[in-house]
Amino acid sequence: MIKLAIYGKGGIGKSTCTSNLSAALAKLGKKVIQIGCDPKADSTVNLLHGDPVLPVMDYMRIHDEEPDRIEQISKIGYGSVVCIETGGPTPGLGCAGRGIITTFSLLEQLELFETVKPDAVLYDVLGDVVCGGFAAPIREGYAEKVLIVTSGEKMALYAANNINSAVKNFEDRSYAKVRGIIMNRRDVEGEEEKVGVFAKKAGLPVIADIPRSREIIKYEDMGMTCVEGDPECETSKRFLALAQLLIDEDNRG
Amino acid sequence: MKNVSRILPLYTADTSGVCSALYELGGMCVIHDASGCNSTYTTHDEPRWYDRRSQVFISALTELDAIMGNDERLISDCVSAAADLHPAFIALCGSPMPMMTGVDFDAIAAEIRGRSGIPTFGLHTNGTVSYVEGASQAFEAVVREFVRHVPKREGIGVNILGMTPLDFPLGSDGSVKSWLSANGMEQVCNLGMGSTLEDVKQMASARVNLVVSHTGRAAADYLRKYFDIPCICGVPAGKGFADSLASQLRAAAESSITDRAIIPEACLGDGDTVVIGESVYASSLCAALKADMGIDASLLCPLPADDRYYESTGGERVYAEEDLEAYLREKMPGTVIADPLYKYVIPEGTRHIELPHLAFSGRTWQRSIPDLINTDIKELFK
Numbered sequence: 001m002i003k004l005a006i007y008g009k010g011g012i013g014k015s016t017c018t019s020n021l022s023a024a025l026a027k028l029g030k031k032v033i034q035i036g037c038d039p040k041a042d043s044t045v046n047l048l049h050g051d052p053v054l055p056v057m058d059y060m061r062i063h064d065e066e067p068d069r070i071e072q073i074s075k076i077g078y079g080s081v082v083c084i085e086t087g088g089p090t091p092g093l094g095c096a097g098r099g100i101i102t103t104f105s106l107l108e109q110l111e112l113f114e115t116v117k118p119d120a121v122l123y124d125v126l127g128d129v130v131c132g133g134f135a136a137p138i139r140e141g142y143a144e145k146v147l148i149v150t151s152g153e154k155m156a157l158y159a160a161n162n163i164n165s166a167v168k169n170f171e172d173r174s175y176a177k178v179r180g181i182i183m184n185r186r187d188v189e190g191e192e193e194k195v196g197v198f199a200k201k202a203g204l205p206v207i208a209d210i211p212r213s214r215e216i217i218k219y220e221d222m223g224m225t226c227v228e229g230d231p232e233c234e235t236s237k238r239f240l241a242l243a244q245l246l247i248d249e250d251n252r253g
Numbered sequence: 254m255k256n257v258s259r260i261l262p263l264y265t266a267d268t269s270g271v272c273s274a275l276y277e278l279g280g281m282c283v284i285h286d287a288s289g290c291n292s293t294y295t296t297h298d299e300p301r302w303y304d305r306r307s308q309v310f311i312s313a314l315t316e317l318d319a320i321m322g323n324d325e326r327l328i329s330d331c332v333s334a335a336a337d338l339h340p341a342f343i344a345l346c347g348s349p350m351p352m353m354t355g356v357d358f359d360a361i362a363a364e365i366r367g368r369s370g371i372p373t374f375g376l377h378t379n380g381t382v383s384y385v386e387g388a389s390q391a392f393e394a395v396v397r398e399f400v401r402h403v404p405k406r407e408g409i410g411v412n413i414l415g416m417t418p419l420d421f422p423l424g425s426d427g428s429v430k431s432w433l434s435a436n437g438m439e440q441v442c443n444l445g446m447g448s449t450l451e452d453v454k455q456m457a458s459a460r461v462n463l464v465v466s467h468t469g470r471a472a473a474d475y476l477r478k479y480f481d482i483p484c485i486c487g488v489p490a491g492k493g494f495a496d497s498l499a500s501q502l503r504a505a506a507e508s509s510i511t512d513r514a515i516i517p518e519a520c521l522g523d524g525d526t527v528v529i530g531e532s533v534y535a536s537s538l539c540a541a542l543k544a545d546m547g548i549d550a551s552l553l554c555p556l557p558a559d560d561r562y563y564e565s566t567g568g569e570r571v572y573a574e575e576d577l578e579a580y581l582r583e584k585m586p587g588t589v590i591a592d593p594l595y596k597y598v599i600p601e602g603t604r605h606i607e608l609p610h611l612a613f614s615g616r617t618w619q620r621s622i623p624d625l626i627n628t629d630i631k632e633l634f635k
Binding site for chain 1: 255322352353354355356357359360363364367
């Protein structure tokens with residue numbers, strides 16, 4: 001099974017990349033679960049034509065009890081991707097990291113993986129690895145590989161470096177390992193070179209190069225991924241190529 | 254307000270369940286918690302603490318360590334203590350604060366195991382659920398860690414699973430062993446009381462498991478799945494039910510039925526007597542009351558259990574104080590057998606026979622807890 005966690009600086013395009021990758025994996029015939037791990041709960045919205053799923057934390061807030069069926073906290077999106085959002089507390093209150101852990105143990109109780117039997121699970125995680133809760137997706141039993149999304153912007157690279165260091169801190173534990181970088185271009189001057197320098201220094205490959213494209217914005221305005229809107233465009237082809245690479249790796253074990 | 258207890262106490266927490274389950278096995282139990290006092294888990298909940306040593310420690314988690322996620326201090330303290338004390342294993346338990354900060358006990362346990370070479374496991378306790386969950390995890394972890402295939406012993410070897418002082422008075426281990434012996438069977442291991450880790454390592458030589466509380470059920474299910482040992486649930490309470498339980502054990506040992514666990518079913522009806530308590534213990538008492546005194550008793554189990562044990566309360570676990578009160582008010586049973594502290598929710602006109610439960614009322618009535626195993630219960634419940 002492909003088990004991925006996607007990290008990166010806030011606003012760098014993690015949810016865009018994750019949703020397009022989920023859509024690409026689904027288009028290639030895989031059964032996919034995407035779990036948004038961010039209180040904003042907007043990871044999967046472009047797989048759902050703008051009709052968002054009720055986040056797990058919202059369900060618990062509304063009903064004052066845990067859900068007892070997966071359907072209560074999930075929606076089926078493009079390509080039959082099972083979409084789930086952890087959600088979280090009102091900004092400025094509570095503990096968002098704890099919300100992720102609570103959601104994960106709940107999904108375990110509901111036997112999500114045994115029921116859905118996915119070929120791929122993608123965790124789209126808020127920004128940085130800021131606390132134990134935001135490291136939960138890379139713990140044993142969850143993601144096995146981490147993809148870091150970055151552009152050539154200085155602060156994006158800074159965050160990427162922090163994430164890579166955080167994951168390395170867990171080398172003694174059976175946590176996920178960083179598989180590589182998704183370069184999500186912002187058309188910064190010398191972008192390829194800047195990302196390349198970081199990648200070389202970190203010892204990581206750039207496994208996808210996503211061009212800055214109008215298609216992404218166009219289809220997101222329509223509540224869908226680029227892969228769904230125009231699978232033949234260059235951006236979609238890049239996501240499909242990344243999906244195929246991950247499938248091939250998974251097949252090789 | 255839902256689930257608020259105004260009158261009734263709560264059953265003791267999962268951390269106490271872990272400490273009780275592992276108390277006699279020679280391991281080191283480390284509770285990752287603030288303070289430095291382990292009396293909640295030992296003196297209050299553990300009658301063995303007064304005359305038998307065990308290694309129960311608190312990590313003394315500080316505010317700064319919690320904020321900074323400084324797992325290293327816990328790891329190095331455990332490794333250092335283990336070097337001095339040479340425990341057979343290390344069990345790490347969580348408490349509310351590590352739950353909030355998301356401490357990964359499995360990963361920490363792996364690091365301690367790697368550095369100390371001592372079997373170490375993380376238990377997912379948080380101090381907010383009952384002892385049943387904690388003891389259950391602890392028993393299962395020990396079985397996973399130490400039970401390996403060994404040849405079957407001659408005759409009918411029996412493992413007892415789920416016996417701790419939280420549910421059974423001291424001396425119950427001797428009673429159950431004598432009962433087995435009187436019925437031509439032999440105890441291999443009593444996982445919670447009266448056995449050592451060496452006995453645990455011989456558990457696969459048994460032909461049948463007897464689960465005496467739900468705390469032993471997960472371990473029994475593991476042994477059923479990986480060692481084909483059948484499982485019977487029940488406490489040999491009274492005389493008649495004790496005899497039929499012995500027959501069931503012998504039959505299970507010979508037939509090797511491993512697809513399901515067998516439970517005392519006499520409790521599932523709608524009797525005029527209600528027994529409140531731990532699922533296996535209280536359902537066995539229901540069966541004993543029927544067998545020895547002709548009393549139709551039904552079970553009210555407020556603790557985690559198999560769903561079947563909730564059949565007599567309409568398929569739902571009744572545990573919140575208001576729900577317990579409402580259930581009893583509506584049912585208006587003639588008699589309720591329950592811990593003395595339940596008297597506050599028992600309706601007027603209903604007789605209350607007190608049966609103290611250490612996991613509920615602590616040491617308050619410890620000396621009055623009767624040993625029901627293979628004994629005449631008529632005087633107790635007349």
